[in-house]
Amino acid sequence: MKAKLMMGGVLALASTCLFAAGSESVVAARLKTDFHTKGIAKVERLDQDPVQILCSTPDLDSVPQAQQFALEKQQRAEIKYPADGKYLGDWKKGEILAQDGRGNTWSDTPETPIGGNCYNCHRISPQEISFGTIGPSLYQYGKKKGYTEARQKEAYGRIYNSKAFNLCAPMPRFGHVGALTEAQIKDLVALLLDPESPVNK
Amino acid sequence: MKGRLLISAAVVSLGMAGMAWSQGNSATAEIEKYREMLGDGNPAELFEMDGEALWATARGPKNASLQKCDLGLGAGVVKGAYAQMPRYFADSDKVEDLESRLMTCMVKLQGFDRAELSKKPFGTANYKSDMEALVAYVVGQSRGMPMAVPTAHPKEKAAFELGKQIFFYRAGPYDFSCATCHAMTDARIRMQDLPDLTSPAGSQRAYTSWPAYRVSQSLFRSFQWRLNDCFRQQRFPEPTYASESTIALTSYLATMANGATYQGPGIKR
Numbered sequence A: 001m002k003a004k005l006m007m008g009g010v011l012a013l014a015s016t017c018l019f020a021a022g023s024e025s026v027v028a029a030r031l032k033t034d035f036h037t038k039g040i041a042k043v044e045r046l047d048q049d050p051v052q053i054l055c056s057t058p059d060l061d062s063v064p065q066a067q068q069f070a071l072e073k074q075q076r077a078e079i080k081y082p083a084d085g086k087y088l089g090d091w092k093k094g095e096i097l098a099q100d101g102r103g104n105t106w107s108d109t110p111e112t113p114i115g116g117n118c119y120n121c122h123r124i125s126p127q128e129i130s131f132g133t134i135g136p137s138l139y140q141y142g143k144k145k146g147y148t149e150a151r152q153k154e155a156y157g158r159i160y161n162s163k164a165f166n167l168c169a170p171m172p173r174f175g176h177v178g179a180l181t182e183a184q185i186k187d188l189v190a191l192l193l194d195p196e197s198p199v200n201k
Numbered sequence B: 001m002k003g004r005l006l007i008s009a010a011v012v013s014l015g016m017a018g019m020a021w022s023q024g025n026s027a028t029a030e031i032e033k034y035r036e037m038l039g040d041g042n043p044a045e046l047f048e049m050d051g052e053a054l055w056a057t058a059r060g061p062k063n064a065s066l067q068k069c070d071l072g073l074g075a076g077v078v079k080g081a082y083a084q085m086p087r088y089f090a091d092s093d094k095v096e097d098l099e100s101r102l103m104t105c106m107v108k109l110q111g112f113d114r115a116e117l118s119k120k121p122f123g124t125a126n127y128k129s130d131m132e133a134l135v136a137y138v139v140g141q142s143r144g145m146p147m148a149v150p151t152a153h154p155k156e157k158a159a160f161e162l163g164k165q166i167f168f169y170r171a172g173p174y175d176f177s178c179a180t181c182h183a184m185t186d187a188r189i190r191m192q193d194l195p196d197l198t199s200p201a202g203s204q205r206a207y208t209s210w211p212a213y214r215v216s217q218s219l220f221r222s223f224q225w226r227l228n229d230c231f232r233q234q235r236f237p238e239p240t241y242a243s244e245s246t247i248a249l250t251s252y253l254a255t256m257a258n259g260a261t262y263q264g265p266g267i268k269r
Helices: A009-013 A026-034 A050-054 A065-077 A091-099 A141-145 A149-160 A182-193 B009-018 B027-038 B044-056 B098-108 B114-119 B130-140 B154-167 B178-182 B200-207 B223-233 B244-256
Strands: B087-089 B094-096 B187-189 B192-194 B212-214 B219-221 B266-268
Touching: A026 B154, A026 B244, A050 A065, A091 A182, A141 A149, A141 A182, A149 A182, B027 B192, B044 B130, B044 B212, B087 B154, B094 B098, B094 B154, B094 B244, B098 B114, B098 B130, B098 B223, B130 B219, B154 B178, B154 B244, B178 B223, B200 B244, B223 B244
Parallel strands: B212 B266
Antiparallel strands: B087 B094, B187 B192, B212 B219
């Protein structure tokens, strides 16, 4: 990415003076002046946590590895795995949830169910041909990766908080931010790892 | 312009309803088919005509037209102006994009109130936006011209830098930034192609095809609208219309598009 971004001399100023006095960056302060709350999308959403701050760079290769690993470790420690030790829910419910792209925009209401948005970025069941490609294909996920409990737990963790495994990945932290419940994440794990799911047919 | 206006009202109102969404095709491919149906035309031309008339009409408390408005190339020069925006304006001592600049002119020349003008800049099915019509007219006058956004002034440099930082700023419930969706080649969300706005080729193609007529909405949409709706999808709060942040982001994207031929107004899904 670095090479791509070397456009002309305009970038000479890049990455200087990111931070003003105090801890808030100049860009954060500017955004907070220029944006306003609309419906459920409150202006406080512009506040960044340490993961977001570290990953807001045009050049992800420049993120110091030690810092990246430390934050991943901390994010992993915050994952709440199911107390009953069971990871597989109902793949049919998982499919409906994966299809649903609603929720969390200012045109949604507090009552709008929050969808998984999964098809926005992933190929999943082969019947659904309208899928995005920001993330890898999850078709045949179980068939390829195996159906072990360790796999189930890993999938649960990645859906709960993808950043715990790859800090600056584009995928949201669905469990970490409370967008999806434990039961919903189990349904999604089943969609990917139940041998009966269309994903593995 | 007149010759290209031979689009029957029937076709214009046909919209997406008349399009068969064939399976497996991206939205971009479907739009190409729609374009072919229209021949050389673009319903945006109807908005361009409205805007051209509005530009010349005496309006506002000062009962003046916009014909003395300076869009950067001198008072009243519309031809080619959009291809060189956003830019620094000495009179306002600010970098302005087209929409901010039009408001500056409407305030200065016509006596309108800026806050009032910013209240409802985007049209709906039941509300026609003067701003969008004016935008359609002005951008149409840069069709076929090379993008040449100036970058020499310190405030232009600062706007570019701020815009770039905003582009990569991750926040909100899903940790999205513009780059989450627009920093990969050939990526899609569902069936919608996502331009890679960090590459010259990607940003050139995207930027020079906006503002645009949106078939799914049967409305003409300005660049401020495009940013506004992407911030919505980003799960951000709403950017204030023509605020410094949105102008800076536009400066970043427009500068990245420099050298390409401006093709707008475009036609989109």
